[in-house]
Amino acid sequence: MTETPIAIEARNAVKSFGQGAVAVRALDDVSVQIRRGEFFTLLGPSGCGKTTLLRLIAGFETPTSGQILLGGEDITHLPPNKRPVNTVFQSYALFPHLSVAQNIAFGLEMQNRPRAEVAATVARMLALVQLEPMANRKTSQLSGGQQQRVALARALAPTPKVLLLDEPLSALDLKLRKEMQIELKRLQQETGITFVFVTHDQEEALTMSDRIAVMSAGHIQQVGSPRDIYTRPANRFVASFIGETNFLTGTSDGTRVVLGNGAAVDVTAPKGPVTLAIRPEQVRIAGVDGGGMPATVASTVYFGTDTHLHLTLSDGTAVVARQQSPAAGGIDAPKGAQVGITLPTDALQVLGE
Amino acid sequence: MAERSFEVARLPGFKFIAITAFVLLYMPIITLVVYSFNSGQSVAVWEGFSLDWYGKAWANEAVKGATYRSLIIAASASAIATTVATMAALGTTRRKAFKGQTFIYVMINQPLMVPEIVTAVALLIFFASIKVATGYNGLIYLIIAHAAFCIPFAYLPIRARLEGMDLTLETAAADLYASHWQTFRRVTLPLMLPGIIAGAMLAFVISLDDVVITEFVKSGGQDTLPTYMLGQMRRAVTPEVNAISTVLLALTVVLLTAFFLLTRKND
Incomplete structure (x- = not known):
């Protein structure tokens, strides 16, 4: 079986919230192809539809019309627990009643992986995010940056086809954010997993991404490498949103x-x-x-x-x-x-x- | 700025009113407890310390029977009420706002608002016809009646717990391959458990304590501890009643302390 070079694709995706006259089109006919193994960023101001697109990929929302394809397969109506896609939430959403190790093991256990494999993967993930000494701590005992790493490890542990990151760095202070940017890039390169990263921070997008989709008002304004986007903005919105x-x-x-x-x-x-x-x-x-x-x-x-x-x-x-x-x-x-x-x-x- | 703000504790007479209120609240209870240790027959004249009345109450078959019934009813009623309240709390918090939501909320909490005597009379008449029709006179009527008025007491702490829970956690569980049932079993239930236990304890205490509805609904020979004590009061009052009350009080204090510890914000 040959794998397509496209990890995830949105075809003419439309998402409206509300009905009739008050309906809001959060996504208006969006088509985008995200390549296997790339660090892809959805960049735009709040309300541009970037998080909605992420939620469609995760399966938390169903598009009003259009399709979501994973490796060429239509997953539009597949529930989130059936998609080999994991999410790092903005609020981290760590399970407060479980330890760090139990949090990381959660997805693997839900997939009924053998106990030995779960233990081995959890150990590997703890090493990957440098949290081995914290394995048995409650997540509430960790700092913001450490919680962030647990959320990453938990989402990476089941080896998803695509990792979705919903503004994961926005709650961190500047210094920690810079460290985590490098950390995220390293994790992406080490695991080879396709990352779809949502942010409103243009600098974050430029420094980390292989490609960026700039979004505004439910539309994708431009897709390209950071250099393309910066030096050859397609329109006035992109030019003014990225840099001065x-x-x-x-x-x-x-x-x-x-x-x-x-x-x-x-x-x-x-x-x-x-x-x-x-x-x-x-x-x-x-x-x-x-x-x-x-x-x-x-x-x-x-x-x-x-x-x-x-x-x-x-x-x-x-x-x-x-x-x-x-x-x-x-x-x-x-x-x-x-x-x-x-x-x-x-x-x-x-x-x- | 701070010293200018209104502070109720600095008003004249605050101390006096506070102390009076506490004395009025707790003196009767303290008196009751003290006289449970009286060696004499009176609940008003102190004759000396003894544990006789506890022994007598413990040996009294009628007290034993009433205690047994009280515990059976409270345990069954709180279990039923907590199960129903858990489902009601999930049904009213884990979905989008719907038409008639307030109505349902009022319906669930109805026993808190309807005068107890009205419920008691209604249940008396309703159960009487069933008792006549079926000829069955068991404890089940009391259990059902208690379960009904315990539901709001179990519902409120469970609902509060669910409302304080981050819904993203359930989304995260689904994202990590958990089915609906697994999400409930592994995430929602453990997180709402303190609320459920608190609700069950509150329901248990409320059931244990009930007089009015029990008095109306019970059949002959179905006295619970409170109705037995009420019956005793009509005859000669001895410190035996004080002794039983003191034990009930101790049990309630233990359960309510546990309730407050559980509903306190953890972490």
């Missing part, structure tokens, strides 16, 4: 785009009004009176190694430029200074709406 972006409006004649301040850039775009995006770190400060588009420094924000310059173009358009602080070799442009900026053609993205 400057938007410039202009008019295209087919070969060049004339911006609001009258300057032209060599960007190919369909004729008519267009929106261009450029990341702050790609805006070049050509220097005081060094040519380029004239701009006025409205304010500067110091970030240590970097400084953000909030600039105003001659037509009033606001542009943020990020450059190294003067001590690190950047140009010293105080508030009110006149500078010239250039926008590298290959850094400019033409956005669809």
Whole structure:
């Protein structure tokens, strides 16, 4: 039997809550393919439908229409206990009446695995998440980070085809979150299990994922590698949600785009009004009176190694430029200074709406 | 800021009222307990310490019979009430809100609101016709009657326990391959068990203590401890009644202490 390269797939999945006039479409015709063994992230603001999609995959919800396929097999109407898919819950949902080891053993016992195998797997999982000394503790005696590891071990123990993670790091403090990001990535690589990770944190998504699906308002806006998503955002939503972006409006004649301040850039775009995006770190400060588009420094924000310059173009358009602080070799442009900026053609993205 | 806020304990007369309330509540009970150890015949004149009345009560066949019946009824009624209350609590918390939910809630707790004497008279008339029709006069009538008024007492702690439970735990169990039954057996039931035990204890104590409904429903020779004591009071009052009451009090205190320990927020 050859296994398909697609671990899980949603086909035209629709999920509505409520009925009639008050019905809300949490997912609106979503189709996505998640590859075997990849770290896939569903990224978007709250209410974008990412958790709903996760719950459809887990089987906690049934789609209003559309299909969920696991390894090419239709599992749309399979109850959660029949799906080889496990979940790490946002609240961890550890069983408070069971010890750490019993929590980890739960899924294996429900599958009627032999006792010796259960014991061996629990020991392996405890080692994997470095919690061997805690095996017989109650989960309420553990710290947040340790509970997180137990939840991970419990979900990984039955070796699911897909591991679902519902904002698992959101309850941790910053330092612990950074550690767990590395930990999660390591676990995913060691186990080779397909991870579907839900988060609203774009930095988390960029650092951990093989591929990201950016979601908004029940739709998938773009699917791609972190680099794709960051450097070639498909639309204005993606560009503004991932990182900071400057938007410039202009008019295209087919070969060049004339911006609001009258300057032209060599960007190919369909004729008519267009929106261009450029990341702050790609805006070049050509220097005081060094040519380029004239701009006025409205304010500067110091970030240590970097400084953000909030600039105003001659037509009033606001542009943020990020450059190294003067001590690190950047140009010293105080508030009110006149500078010239250039926008590298290959850094400019033409956005669809 | 803190010293300006209203503190009831600092009002004039607070201490006096509090002490008076405690004396009024506990003096009669303390007196009852003290006189259970009286060596004389009186429940009002102290003649000396003795355990005679406990011995007499213990040797009294009527007391033995009444104790036995009380325990049988309380155990059976609390078991039935707790089972029904557990199912009712699951049915009212483990589903989406439905039409008539408040109505059902009121129905379950009806025995708390309807005057006991009304229930007693209604049961007397209802059971009388069944007794006539079937000719059966056993304890079962008392057990059913007690089970009925014990249900809300068992229901409330179980429901409170279920409402405080994280529903994600059941979702997590299902996610980890547990069937509905396994989820109930391995997750829901162990987590609600303290509530169930607390409910059963409360029901047991309420049943043990009942006079009004028992007095109306019982057939001849079916005295429970409280109705036996009531009968004794009509004749000569001896410290034997005090001794029985003291034992009942001790049992109740033990059960209620266990109840509070179980319903206290654990962890």
